[in-house]
Amino acid sequence: MNSEQHAASLSPTTADVGGADGHAKRDLIGLDRAELEALMAELGEPKFRARQLWHWLYHRGARDFAEMHNLSKDFRARFAEKFFIGRPGIAVSLASKDGTHKWLLELGDGQKVEAVHIPEEDRGTLCVSSQVGCTLTCKFCHTGTQRLVRNLTAAEIVGQVMMARDHLGEWPSPKDGRLLSNIVMMGMGEPLYNFENVAKALKIVMDGEGIAISKRRITLSTAGVVPLIERCGAELGVNLAVSLHAVTDELRNEIVPINKKYPLAELMRALENYPGLSNARRITFEYVMLKGINDSPADARALIQLIKRVPAKVNLIPFNPWPGAPFERSTPAAIRDFSDIIFDAGYSSPVRTPRGEDIMAACGQLKSDSVKPRRSERDRLAAESVAQDFPDGAAA
Ligand code: SAH
Numbered sequence: 001m002n003s004e005q006h007a008a009s010l011s012p013t014t015a016d017v018g019g020a021d022g023h024a025k026r027d028l029i030g031l032d033r034a035e036l037e038a039l040m041a042e043l044g045e046p047k048f049r050a051r052q053l054w055h056w057l058y059h060r061g062a063r064d065f066a067e068m069h070n071l072s073k074d075f076r077a078r079f080a081e082k083f084f085i086g087r088p089g090i091a092v093s094l095a096s097k098d099g100t101h102k103w104l105l106e107l108g109d110g111q112k113v114e115a116v117h118i119p120e121e122d123r124g125t126l127c128v129s130s131q132v133g134c135t136l137t138c139k140f141c142h143t144g145t146q147r148l149v150r151n152l153t154a155a156e157i158v159g160q161v162m163m164a165r166d167h168l169g170e171w172p173s174p175k176d177g178r179l180l181s182n183i184v185m186m187g188m189g190e191p192l193y194n195f196e197n198v199a200k201a202l203k204i205v206m207d208g209e210g211i212a213i214s215k216r217r218i219t220l221s222t223a224g225v226v227p228l229i230e231r232c233g234a235e236l237g238v239n240l241a242v243s244l245h246a247v248t249d250e251l252r253n254e255i256v257p258i259n260k261k262y263p264l265a266e267l268m269r270a271l272e273n274y275p276g277l278s279n280a281r282r283i284t285f286e287y288v289m290l291k292g293i294n295d296s297p298a299d300a301r302a303l304i305q306l307i308k309r310v311p312a313k314v315n316l317i318p319f320n321p322w323p324g325a326p327f328e329r330s331t332p333a334a335i336r337d338f339s340d341i342i343f344d345a346g347y348s349s350p351v352r353t354p355r356g357e358d359i360m361a362a363c364g365q366l367k368s369d370s371v372k373p374r375r376s377e378r379d380r381l382a383a384e385s386v387a388q389d390f391p392d393g394a395a396a
Helices: 033-042 048-059 073-082 154-168 191-206 226-236 249-255 264-272 297-306 332-344 375-389
Strands: 004-006 089-095 101-106 112-119 124-127 182-185 218-222 239-243 283-289 312-318
Touching (some): 124 154, 191 218, 218 226, 283 332
Antiparallel strands (some): 004 089
16 A cells, blocks of 8 residues: 555544533634624624734634734633634545545544545645535445535535645745645535535635635536526636536436436526636536446537537546446546547547545545434434533523
């Protein structure tokens, strides 16, 4: 094995932890600017305090209130009693021989998700998860074999970026030459099925006085949740990638089942109207190459017809295998022929080089062992958390 595996500490997680007075401490990560300002007002602090905190949290990456030397000692002490600065815990950290890094993160309630950093010559991309598990059940996707456990909170989504920045030693936010310069919402889950939290997290990430990754360097990938595509463009303005993978409804219904709800014609209509679309800002169509299933020259020609009204790029993804997967990767010759047809029609059609395959970090290989608790177990956990929040039984 070329990969190095080690269990790292589970220190501060995104869970609320107990404060000095027995009440839960609150995580500051994941609050947007307006919420932070409201919090300062509630505590009788001036408005500029929110801006100072924002700078420490998201520009400097402070993990501890003690670092915030331009805030008074008294303020820091009072704050540390009520709040904490959360990070997801790192359960497993794996380095691939190609430089890709995968983290299995443990969240406050013990659920697990993965995040992957992919370094390239001129940039570094973090692949971020939006849900624990997924509802989509795409037949070629490993995450698709894991039931949806829950949505991630905004804190847990931003937390993945902050954890990676900690690991890369990339605080304060550098102006150029970043190791983490780009974000793809292409990890576990369907980001448009957790739109509110994803949107809140990305607005924090994009804020120019903090982590400051611009919308042009963020790509959100969706399997095609048609009703939210417009909002994604209008509210976030990020690049959009669409997991197409098939050019007929018949095949797409089978391998990307969300197609039964939002068939190709509806999807294409929504994409034609994606806000901000132009030849300089194209939609990326992701297309997994499955041997003998969707990889013929006729499929390539049908693909060109299908996307002809949308300014587009096509990203061919050689299928990445996982244990028990019912597909094989297309042959290099089939992938080359397919790519040539698309290219000759005037589209850029790069083949996505699989990265981090030795640590199961490549597209579609992410999965955690989190399972949705049974109802009785959920009720018990809910009762326990109420008891924690209200130790004196005030909620009863
Ligand atoms: N749910 C979103 C985000 C996941 S992005 C979406 O569907 O777009 C992950 C990308 O990898 C998607 O394009 C997905 O279809 C693709 N993928 C999934 N399994 C794969 C596999 N085994 N090999 C190659 N690509 C895969």
